[in-house]
Amino acid sequence: MLEMTLDKSKVQEFLRLLGENRRLFAPVKDRMGTKFSEVADPSLVCLDGLNTNLSPKEVVFPQWETLYTFKEDHANEVKLAAQETLLFGARPCDARALGLLDQVFTWEGIDDPYYLRRREKTCVVALACNTPGEACFCTSVGGSPVGEIGADVLAFDLGEQLYLRALTERGEALLKEASTLTEKATEEDKQAVQQAAAEAEKQLQAIPIPKDLAALKESFDAEIWEELGLKCLGCGTCAYVCPTCHCFDITDETKKGVGRRVRNWDSCAFSLFTLHGSGHNPRTTQAARYRQRVLHKFLYCPENFGEAFCVGCGRCITNCPAGLDLRAVLERLSSLAKVT
Amino acid sequence: MNQTTNPYMPYPVRIDRITSENEARDLKTFKVVFLDPEHTKAFHHIPGQFAELSLLGKGESPIGIASSPTEEGHLLFTVKKTGVVTGELHNLTEGKVIGVRGPLGKSYPIDRMKGKNVVIVGGGFAFTTLRALTKYMIDDGNRDDFGEITVIYGARSPGELLYKEELKEWEARDDLKTYITVDKGDGNWKGREGFVPTVLEEVAPSSKDALIAVCGPPIMIKFTLPVIKKLGFAPSDTILSLEMRMKCGIGKCGRCNIGSKYVCKDGPVFTLEELDVLPNEY
Numbered sequence: 001m002l003e004m005t006l007d008k009s010k011v012q013e014f015l016r017l018l019g020e021n022r023r024l025f026a027p028v029k030d031r032m033g034t035k036f037s038e039v040a041d042p043s044l045v046c047l048d049g050l051n052t053n054l055s056p057k058e059v060v061f062p063q064w065e066t067l068y069t070f071k072e073d074h075a076n077e078v079k080l081a082a083q084e085t086l087l088f089g090a091r092p093c094d095a096r097a098l099g100l101l102d103q104v105f106t107w108e109g110i111d112d113p114y115y116l117r118r119r120e121k122t123c124v125v126a127l128a129c130n131t132p133g134e135a136c137f138c139t140s141v142g143g144s145p146v147g148e149i150g151a152d153v154l155a156f157d158l159g160e161q162l163y164l165r166a167l168t169e170r171g172e173a174l175l176k177e178a179s180t181l182t183e184k185a186t187e188e189d190k191q192a193v194q195q196a197a198a199e200a201e202k203q204l205q206a207i208p209i210p211k212d213l214a215a216l217k218e219s220f221d222a223e224i225w226e227e228l229g230l231k232c233l234g235c236g237t238c239a240y241v242c243p244t245c246h247c248f249d250i251t252d253e254t255k256k257g258v259g260r261r262v263r264n265w266d267s268c269a270f271s272l273f274t275l276h277g278s279g280h281n282p283r284t285t286q287a288a289r290y291r292q293r294v295l296h297k298f299l300y301c302p303e304n305f306g307e308a309f310c311v312g313c314g315r316c317i318t319n320c321p322a323g324l325d326l327r328a329v330l331e332r333l334s335s336l337a338k339v340t
Numbered sequence: 341m342n343q344t345t346n347p348y349m350p351y352p353v354r355i356d357r358i359t360s361e362n363e364a365r366d367l368k369t370f371k372v373v374f375l376d377p378e379h380t381k382a383f384h385h386i387p388g389q390f391a392e393l394s395l396l397g398k399g400e401s402p403i404g405i406a407s408s409p410t411e412e413g414h415l416l417f418t419v420k421k422t423g424v425v426t427g428e429l430h431n432l433t434e435g436k437v438i439g440v441r442g443p444l445g446k447s448y449p450i451d452r453m454k455g456k457n458v459v460i461v462g463g464g465f466a467f468t469t470l471r472a473l474t475k476y477m478i479d480d481g482n483r484d485d486f487g488e489i490t491v492i493y494g495a496r497s498p499g500e501l502l503y504k505e506e507l508k509e510w511e512a513r514d515d516l517k518t519y520i521t522v523d524k525g526d527g528n529w530k531g532r533e534g535f536v537p538t539v540l541e542e543v544a545p546s547s548k549d550a551l552i553a554v555c556g557p558p559i560m561i562k563f564t565l566p567v568i569k570k571l572g573f574a575p576s577d578t579i580l581s582l583e584m585r586m587k588c589g590i591g592k593c594g595r596c597n598i599g600s601k602y603v604c605k606d607g608p609v610f611t612l613e614e615l616d617v618l619p620n621e622y
């Protein structure tokens with residue numbers, strides 16, 4: 001296991017070097033906070049912010065992408081190449097979310113070539129959280145502020161320097177490429193990392209997660225959904241900011257017979273999501289749609305993939321205009337489950 | 341690259357023949373042939389599966405494959421004019437090129453049907469994949485694999501029955517029992533009148549060593565299921581086909597999700613036993 005340290009004054013140089021033959025995505029400041037963007041100038045990278053408003057899932061699963069182009073009745077494939085990419089500074093919850101998306105996009109032997117071309121070329125350097133945010137609950141859903149899943153390198157902010165631990169061969173190769181800028185981590189560094197990890201985990205409060213799937217199934221007809229459905233505006237923000245939400249639409253954009261078929265993020269919160277051409281709609285109420293979001297993540301995904309599709313990043317909580325707090329919902333569902 | 345590497349790319353097909361199926365003229369059957377013979381060879385479907393029909397510039401629609409794989413060299417799709425894609429499809433003429441993406445989804449449980457009696461119950465224009473199934477079973481090469489075959493098919497009026505010529509042929513055969521019914525006949529109708537569930541109850545096919553496959557409008561399904569139960573068919577031997585709005589057709593886009601199932605990849609064909617444990621969201 002390769003463990004290195006990088007003086008913080010050299011972070012820009014480090015990124016510039018690795019960015020020479022890669023696309024670099026990292027958090028940068030914008031009006032609203034921080035946001036993952038493709039960066040040409042590493043001096044703009046900002047590692048102080050905690051969770052960006054939008055998750056970095058768009059690096060591998062863009063909000064909008066062309067599936068193929070066409071002219072009249074002839075479809076033309078687009079070249080499915082992708083450039084080597086470095087995703088730098090994703091938090092451990094976001095890195096773990098990529099691992100969950102991998103499962104959907106390779107599910108039952110059906111590979112999604114658009115997702116995989118980017119994912120396979122993406123090296124993830126995750127940055128552990130020394131001070132988790134107010135809405136974070138990663139440890140309650142099986143994650144950790146210093147978790148390694150989905151990452152190739154795990155970094156720790158040790159004040160004056162970054163500690164970098166290679167987790168995969170790809171991560172090791174990356175660190176070796178920049179070895180002129182780094183130094184071998186000392187015993188002292190490693191101890192500091194251990195201490196930071198212990199302290200970070202201590203700061204997170206455990207919230208109850210409904211784990212009894214049979215009981216959760218029973219909640220389908222519970223009154224709680226009616227009440228939550230009245231609050232939910234159906235705006236879809238929660239799905240757009242969520243690192244694990246992956247529903248998409250496929251639409252055509254065309255002008256005079258020339259165009260492209262594209263896929264866009266979608267959300268089960270929208271009333272049109274399940275509307276049939278005949279006018280029939282299996283989910284007519286916002287209650288049913290809000291329930292779909294929660295049960296898909298905490299019941300259907302555990303049934304299909306063995307784990308919940310929530311990494312506890314808290315984005316849907318801080319960004320919901322109606323103030324719906326997933327933690328409170330999960331707590332209520334847990335107590336429902338206990339009663340029934 | 342083609343579908344084997346990119347499941348989103350449609351195969352180009354030419355519309356060879358268009359048959360108008362009903363008096364209202366909102367149901368047409370499209371016979372399509374692949375432009376590339378390699379694609380004909382690569383496309384292996386089993387009755388019950390569907391495909392995405394693709395109109396570049398308009399979109400895609402999931403449509404059940406109405407032909408049996410025993411009808412080689414072409415595919416049939418019977419499409420109701422509903423919205424953007426199906427509306428444009430109805431405007432097309434023979435010779436036009438469209439796209440087909442598939443085959444998608446799970447088929448009828450043909451292997452389980454082998455050696456058994458099979459009852460087919462259809463209503464309205466949802467008869468499409470049941471036609472494929474029937475056609476498959478009564479094919480010369482397959483007929484001996486199945487026991488007694490009973491087909492009960494009904495529509496609102498005589499003009500709304502699909503595949504009228506073929507139904508006559510089926511009625512004339514002695515290796516399958518065909519019962520055609522309409523809710524209400526017209527001056528020329530000499531056949532049976534009555535709702536599908538009522539006819540099923542009268543015909544009363546035995547549930548012993550038998551499977552029953554049902555497709556039709558929700559109201560027909562609602563009244564047919566109790567009859568099926570009364571006849572003694574187990575939920576695991578009662579087969580239905582679901583409809584749900586779809587996009588990708590391959591279990592990625594999330595749109596057709598009901599409970600832990602995805603209608604596009606785990607269905608559209610389900611047993612009643614499987615449906616009984618799903619939330620009622622379809």
Ligand SMILES: Cc1cc2nc3c(=O)[nH]c(=O)nc-3n(C[C@H](O)[C@H](O)[C@H](O)COP(=O)(O)OP(=O)(O)OC[C@H]3O[C@@H](n4cnc5c(N)ncnc54)[C@H](O)[C@@H]3O)c2cc1C
Pocket residue numbers: 275276277278390399400401402403404405417418419420421422423424425426427468582583584585586587608
């Ligand atoms: C497995 C399956 C088999 C089907 N088989 C047939 C068939 O054999 N014949 C037939 O006429 N119809 C069939 N349908 C229904 C058919 O797919 C819709 O009527 C059609 O997609 C409507 O598309 P549109 O663009 O004309 O309507 P619009 O209302 O303009 O729909 C826009 C888009 O929404 C989606 N959509 C809308 N309604 C449905 C729906 N009911 N199911 C799935 N996607 C929908 C499609 O992607 C469509 O392109 C089937 C549906 C499913 C799921």
Ligand code: SF4
Pocket residue numbers: 231232233234235236237238239269319320321322323324
């Ligand atoms: S962000 Fe809030 S209001 Fe908007 S769809 Fe999600 S839960 Fe509903």
Ligand code: SF4
Pocket residue numbers: 238241242243244245297309310311312313314315316317326
């Ligand atoms: S559901 Fe909310 S808390 Fe969980 S991963 Fe998605 S955005 Fe984060």
Ligand code: FES
Pocket residue numbers: 585586587588589590591592593594595596597602603604605
């Ligand atoms: S249609 Fe996309 S998951 Fe079923």
